[in-house]
Amino acid sequence: MTSISRISVLAMAAACGWAMPAQAQDADAAAIQQELAAMRADMARMAARMESLQSQLTEAQAKAAAAEAAAAGAVTVAEATKAEQSKTEVSWKGAPEISGEGGWSFKPRGRLQFDAGFIDAPESIGRPDGFGSEVRRARLGVEGDIPGGFGYKFEMDFAGGGAEIVDAILTYEDDGLTVSAGQHNPFQSLEELTSSRFTSFIERAAFTDAFGFERRVGLSAQYGAGDFLAQAGVFTDHVDSLPNKSFSVDGRAVYMPKLGSTQLHFGGSAHYSELNDAANSIRYRQRPLVHFTSHRFIDTGGFDATTETGYGLEAAAIEGPFHFAAEGFWQNVDRPIGDDPTFFGGYAEAGFFLTGGDTRGYKGGVFDRVKPANPVGEGGIGAIQVNLRYDFLDLTDAGIVGGTQNGYALSLVWTPTDYTRFLLNYARMDYDDALYPANGTDRDYAVDVLGARAQVDF
The missing domain is CATH 2.40.160.10 (Porin)
Structure with missing residues (x-):
């Protein structure tokens, strides 16, 4: 019989006016005290368990909040990365031409005849x-733009078993004006x-x-x-x-x-x-x-x-x-x-x-x-x-x-x-x-x- 059941029986007995001998009463009181002590111990263990569960719940909530924050941060990083990637464009002009933010561009160039x-x-x-x-x-080179209106072009020719610089130019453009420095064609x-x-x-x-019309170094x-x-x-x-x-x-x-x-x-x-x-x-x-x-x-x-x-x-x-x-x-x-x-x-x-x-x-x-x-x-x-x-x-x-x-x-x-x-x-x-x-x-x-x-x- 459990402690709670015993207490219930004793309470009912007392209510019905049952008469107990003093010796029996003393024995039952001792038993009640033991049962109450056992109940208090059970309740203490339950309280400790509830406190442990509450601590685990708090920890789980903290982890969930951290995970949610991390997920939100990952979305933000992904969005930032996507936004950054959207600033880079790739078009096709015989070869890929890559254009970036601020006026950067890069394109490989070449020809074979x-x-x-x-x-x-x-x-x-x-x-x-x-x-x-x-x-x-048999030419291979690169060309592109640099922020600020500048540009570049560099190309080499590998025909004939050697390597010869064809174009090596730095340019600047502004509203119809183009200034070129390096090896390029004179205007003939x-x-x-x-x-x-x-x-x-x-x-x-x-x-x-x-x-003798040919590319020369000049401005x-x-x-x-x-x-x-x-x-x-x-x-x-x-x-x-x-x-x-x-x-x-x-x-x-x-x-x-x-x-x-x-x-x-x-x-x-x-x-x-x-x-x-x-x-x-x-x-x-x-x-x-x-x-x-x-x-x-x-x-x-x-x-x-x-x-x-x-x-x-x-x-x-x-x-x-x-x-x-x-x-x-x-x-x-x-x-x-x-x-x-x-x-x-x-x-x-x-x-x-x-x-x-x-x-x-x-x-x-x-x-x-x-x-x-x-x-x-x-x-x-x-x-x-x-x-x-x-x-x-x-x-x-x-x-x-x-x-x-x-x-x-x-x-x-x-x-x-x-x-x-x-x-x-x-x-x-x-x-x-x-x-x-x-x-x-x-x-x-x-x-x-x-x-x-x-x-x-x-």
Whole structure:
């Protein structure tokens, strides 16, 4: 019988008036005391247990509150991380371009051009011809923006088994003004300033290479407003030719209005260079259209010179699938002894897209990327373009007989996607006063050239 049951029995007995002997009463009182003591002990244990449970409950509540706070903190961190990630954007322009908060951006860039073809020259000149091939360009670099209006571009070319710096530029842009410092192109010729990724033939017009147009280390500025663009800079020499004391001043102005749907282009350039290197000599020469041959059929040979002064004129038009371009450039050379020669080069070309909706790209005073209206991979065949060109170069004047070229060229260009191109070129080069005589004395003959290129860029 439990303590509570016993107490209940005793209480009921007392209520009913049962009479107990004194001895029995004493015994029962002792028993009651024991039962009460046992009850107090049980109650004490229960109180201790309740206190322990209360402590555990308080601890559990504290842990739950901490877990809830931690969860809230994790959500806050996740939200902050998500907000930070939302400030970084990735777009696709042939390669991923990453843009961050404040004006940062980064994009890898590059191009691969593989050329192959045939040269057919008179056997009697004693120069090997036939099949040739090369990796024309294998470039890899980066470009991007820096907060504050600054930008950068660095690119190297690994063609030919070596490594050569192509572009290494720091720029600053502000409301139409662009200032550039480092190795970049002086402002000579629409053909020269148009990227090799977007030219209509596998090589540029002959005068651009013959007159030594190339990237040089310098400081330049250009300003564009509406249809007008002005460019000028001071340059030394190509980074691989430094140090030397030669320098040049170059400038170019372009007017590029739109007449209805027709994009027009009119430009002019000027070049002045002091030749202060140790040799103090100069040489003009040119290959027959393709680059994979080392033979130049017209060549002035080296001669002493102190300065170069050049002037160029440009004109172009784009109307739907049709485009036209023409340039002329006069290069005058001051010699310490003898008359000063003036050499001339120029070209005229016309092109037409055979595929509907395609046109030649144009941006910022130069030809730009062709973007097929119906590219391969999206149900189309890409853009197909044909081009005709007359390419003239005269390296004979003032007693210097470097020869004359009359070139007639045809190109077929297939652009499957925005970033891939295939070019097939044929040219017939008529030479007068060529460097290599045929049959011992004949320096007037023709050379036929067939060249092809596969290209990808990003």
